[in-house]
Amino acid sequence: MTPKRNAQRAPDAAITTDREAQRPPVEAIRAAAFAQFAERGYPVVTVRDIMKACGLTQGALYNHFRSKDELLHDIIASTQGELERLCQQAVAGAGDDPAAQLAAFVRVYVARHCRLRVEALVANREIGWLSGERVADIRRSRRAIRDILVGILSRGTERAAFEPPRIDGRSDLKAIAMALLDQCTHVSMWYGPGGMLSEEQMAKLYADMALRAVGARTK
Template sequence: MSKRKTVLVEEESMAAVAEREARPPVEAIRAAAFAQFAERGYPVVTVRDIMKACGLTQGALYNHFKSKDELLHDIIASTQGELERQCQQAVAGAGGDPCAELAAFVRVYVIRHCRLRIEALVANREIGWLDSARVADIRRSRRAIRDIVVTILRHGVEKGVFDPPRVDGKHDLKAMAMALLDQCTHVSMWYGPGGDLTEEQMAKLYTGMALRMVGAAPQPA
């Protein structure tokens, strides 16, 4: 590792420690749980591991969460709920134009998945360890996000500004929405800071691809 990279790693580690120490206990627990579950997987991580990682006692966890299961549901539901809120807010501020709405949605979605890669990994990989009621709660939010995209696509088709691919002469906007979401979600699997493209540039790239997929002209560079 070069001296420059070593300095960057050390700076990032110091910033992470400072951020962790400044957080309220519940936020420190959530951050440690995300990191532990991402690195080692939910089944093998214990409550003791999580509390050791955030520098708190086991009793502190039970002040906020009844169990490890409840903690996993909380961290996935919280990041999912915030994603839904940001998507709704972005689309609402786009002025009703389908191209602008889709661009705003993709920008928010991609930047969040570039920035919060650990959270995305845990939410998508570890959800299967939750019971059916807790999974249903999270899937409701995911359907709500999908429906935001479906509504944008429907309005775009109705206004004649979108012409997505057809199957046997028909549009399947739900399938198109899921394809767009899958594409944007999986940026979290490989994107890393310090590469050729910044988060904003990555969002611009994905916005252009999304607009082409639905048969619309890309937004100006």
């Protein structure tokens, strides 16, 4: 069954201009697709809308993508893959301390969701329009990111660096990881530049909250 939803208007969605045409065609198409899908929702946007927004002919899309569905998969998969890479890199560079790893993971995750709000909105809202075959690799990447976080929580708990909440005498680290990811992901729904906190300050705030949530022991 085709999923049905009311499309939400993107927060501060970028409006594409003729400047998009100055990019390499495939990058111009991707940028226009992100903006159009975020602003109006995947079901409403046509290939003609996307190509008009980036100043290219409709035939140019088919030089790079066979369909609108393939284009949606491409832009979600690309931003998801980059997020996974950044999370892996941040944790690898944080040393052996689980608290430092958790802080680094959350900072990079939140900073990206603050900076690329339109991309995050499309990736999280429009994924439901993809077929099962196309969505499989995206879900694999999301599980990989979750598992990175579960690994950090597990190491921190085993070393008594964390004291996460317990229910009936035990901690469900996967549930805690999902709760932290949900919190960090949804910053993209409301954060905007020009507020009291910069992207970097917001990322640090979320990292501090995550450490408190898992009962990180202060040194």
